Amino acid sequence: MKQEIGYITSLIGDPVRTKILWTLLDGRAYTATELALCADTSPQNISMHLSKLVQADLLAVESQGRHKYYRFSRPEVAYAIEAIGNLIPDEKHKKITGNTNNAAIKHCRTCYDHLAGKVGVLLTEQLIEQKLIEPEGAVYLVTKKGRSFFSEFNIDTDELKKSRRIFAKPCLDWTERKPHLAGALGAAFLEKMLLSDYFRKTKDSRAIVITAKGREQLYDRFKIQA
Amino acid sequence: MKQEIGYITSLIGDPVRTKILWTLLDGRAYTATELALCADTSPQNISMHLSKLVQADLLAVESQGRHKYYRFSRPEVAYAIEAIGNLIPDEKHKKITGNTNNAAIKHCRTCYDHLAGKVGVLLTEQLIEQKLIEPEGAVYLVTKKGRSFFSEFNIDTDELKKSRRIFAKPCLDWTERKPHLAGALGAAFLEKMLLSDYFRKTKDSRAIVITAKGREQLYDRFKIQA
């Protein structure tokens, strides 16, 4: 039973669970009650749904005091949800989540734990253009020039490669339909840019706002007018 | 309603519809009754499910006489289903579809309309190794050497590029977890290899058998012992 796709699809298929997964796509860990709010349902109900998702190894839990934090158990889950997002009938992507601020989310957002949207795609294209990373098969390699670039952000690429997680790979952007940088490097890069206050996360959305500082840097380094 | 993921996930979530989608993953077009057999349900029921999938633009229909042939409306649907396949709990992939011939399907199969499985991945690696195609961003480019290679198979790569479909891209293999060649080129390549009788499709499975001729060619050209 557990080894069939039907098991996975039926899990993903429930509207409440879909909302949970869609919410977690911003890469943050959420508590059960936060998710209950997002999915607009009761604590008991969300608890039931979450336990099913954990049992199927789609989500992982971590207890912190009386809170329980839920997040994706592995990046493939996020990739699959994104792939499903790609199937949403086009029609100019009118209502993306039923929310309103779709312009912002198309422009600049997180995809699991890395940068996506128009800005994410442009940035990735520039990293390649400037020969900081280069595509090789279905992954990206970091060039010598790239290694020193990332070290400016306190990212030790050699150290990152040691992690179990895939180092750097393209992830298809569901609004731009072009690839953006994902994997351990993509995650680290976004993390450092958030730390450097180039970007700031928004409260209840995957949208990300670009700070004045970030705007300046994006233009100076990459000629991106964000 | 139609512009939300919940709409898509709930469609994919039904067990009968999942079976339909999983079956169509071999790239063939199936009639309604064939699909009813695969999904082990009644004609009326399959008709209802199919019409929902068509309405959502996940499937396309073509009438031929009194038959109706169903297939994926676009490659992204197949990619999404494959991405979900990647989420099946590992445990050595014991029961892949509930069928028995899992060894064959892991070794050599179709993924939508191109070659996948161990052989598909090895072949793709060799195409890169021999500099017939080269990765560039999230797509593959065909080298000059590659152009003449494919023309041996009566594939006019320049002509192929004119189609709306993405020319050549890596697709993550859900058994090998490595990329294999997809897109218009991947589809054309498999088509020609089937025509040349290197491979033959099997009746009710995505598994593909390698002919003696194919085995020879794979070794001679690519040093692949299949």
Added chain:
DNA sequence: GGTATAGTTAAGTGTAGATTGAAGTGTTAA
């Protein structure tokens, strides 16, 4: 200690939507 908050578990209920049965349209082939 006591009280508030976070989350879980168990039993009973309700309903969306899959399934079935019966009757229909259009197509093929004898």
Added chain:
DNA sequence: TTAACACTTCAATCTACACTTAACTATACC
């Protein structure tokens, strides 16, 4: 021109499983 076949449509039925109500455990903080 009849019969068999491929598929659809429309009610009627059935049922899995999400949701609720209620009682419970565990942690936090005063």
